[in-house]
Amino acid sequence: MDVIEQARILGKAIQSDERFLRYAKARLANDADEELQNAIGEFNMIRMEIDREVSSEEKDDLKVTELNEKLRGVYSSIMSSPAMVEYNTAKAELDRMVSEVNVIISKCIEGEDPDTCDTHSDCTGSCATCGGCH
Numbered sequence: 001m002d003v004i005e006q007a008r009i010l011g012k013a014i015q016s017d018e019r020f021l022r023y024a025k026a027r028l029a030n031d032a033d034e035e036l037q038n039a040i041g042e043f044n045m046i047r048m049e050i051d052r053e054v055s056s057e058e059k060d061d062l063k064v065t066e067l068n069e070k071l072r073g074v075y076s077s078i079m080s081s082p083a084m085v086e087y088n089t090a091k092a093e094l095d096r097m098v099s100e101v102n103v104i105i106s107k108c109i110e111g112e113d114p115d116t117c118d119t120h121s122d123c124t125g126s127c128a129t130c131g132g133c134h
Contacts, residue, residue: 014097014098014101019090019093019094019097020094020097022090022093022094023087023091023093025090026083026086026087026090026091027087029083029086029087030083030087033081033083036078036081036083036084039074039077039078039081040078042074043071043074043078046067046070046071046074047071049067050064050067050068050071053067099121100119100120103117103118103120103121104119106121
């Protein structure tokens with residue numbers, strides 16, 4: 001079996017993992033949540049209105065401030081909705097798993113033993129001090 005076939009097997013394993021399944025379910029729930037989708041649409045419309053106002057020759061700073069406050073309110077509403085909270089939690093768990101898989105692959109490429117290499121990178125989470133992802 002070649003490496004590509006093994007990668008496809010890994011892909012299938014990822015798709016059957018409970019973290020992926022939770023993420024996929026949360027993503028579908030977000031897509032089906034009409035109230036959430038309307039709020040996201042409103043957010044995007046306000047953002048476009050801000051962009052238009054900022055690039056206008058007759059820019060109204062007060063209007064930009066009001067639009068920014070409105071945008072923050074809609075964003076807060078979106079991010080605190082139960083569907084979005086679940087999505088973000090599920091995505092974070094999936095991202096951690098994918099990160100561990102990537103660390104193992106990277107360490108194997110560097111010659112480490114696949115059975116014993118540490119699954120955690122030295123990443124602090126801050127890109128400001130980073131020399132690049134492993």
